[in-house]
Structures are given as structure tokens and as C-alpha cells.
Amino acid sequence: MNYGPLGSSMRLLVDEIQFSVVSDVLVTASSEINRLKDPVLLLCEPTILGSLSISVIESSLIDNGISYRRKFNTKEPKNGPWIKIIDDDSSKTEILTNPLRLTISSLVVEGLTGHKGDSRKGPLTSVAQCHALAQIISPHGPRTRKLRPWLISGNWINSALDHTYDP
DSSP states (O other): OEEOGGGOEEOOGGGSGGGTTTHHHHHHHHHHHHHOSSOEEEEEOSSHHHHHHHHHHHHHHHHTTOOEEEESSOOOOSSSOEEEEESSSSSOOEEETTTTEEEEEOEEEEEEEOTTSOEEEEEEOHHHHHHHHHHHHOTTOHHHHHTGGGTTHHHHHTTHHHHHOOO
């Protein structure tokens, strides 16, 4: 749990069960990002999901004064730190260090319980994972917080809310 201004508590997304599969990777990545001396290159596909994912990372970097560059393609450069965001599950969320190489990819997780107590699986989109990473990088950043309502936009765009919502 992180404590905000005036002692108010704020729940971190990475502490939620839905993020348990990627929480260690995202926490390690945030530490590496905050230590960077060179600009980090943000890579994503030129799609609405790519834009929604990259925008919240950009906001957290701006909030923390961290230099970055952006490219709308996923070709990995040979040198320098980078973060690559993939819309689908063709890869897995993973990190390498020295230099930073972070891949964020959507995956299916268990984390919801239906009204009968049955387990539900659903996507943990790249958008949601990027929001979790941005929250760790800049938990109280004004730009980052303004984008928080877009957290589940990846699920909405993929129609996942229609399949996992169980009142």
C-alpha cells in the first residue's frame, strides 16, 4: 500500500490478485526506469490499444522528469533501453536489465469470481499493465492520475467486459 498526500492511502494495482503474474516484472521495471540516465524508447503498434497503452507510460515519465522517445512500431533497437508494448498475447510480459528491455503483452489471468463462486478468467491487457507500471513510476503524478479512468479501456475495446462481467 502506498500513502498519498495528507496520509490518504492508495491501493496499487500491482498488489491486486489479477496482476500477481506480472507484478514482480513491473516493480523491477519501475526501479530500472527511475535509475535510467539515457532516454527510454517506447515502442508500440500503431493501434488504438497501442496508443492507450503508451500514453499512460508517457504521462508517468513526464510526471517524473524522465526522458523518453516514442516510435509506433515494435522493431527492437540494438542499443539503449526500451519498452515494447504488444496488443496481443504473442509474447509474454518480461524484463531484461543492463540495458532495460521490457516487453508488455496481454495475457489471460484468473482473478474474478462469478456470483456462484466459480472462477472466471479474462484478459489482463497491455493497457491495464501499462497503467499498473505508470502508477508505480509516478503514483501521485497529475498526468498519470488523469488517465486512470482509461484503465479498463483495453478490455472494453476487446469486448472482454461482455464475457467476464457477472453481477
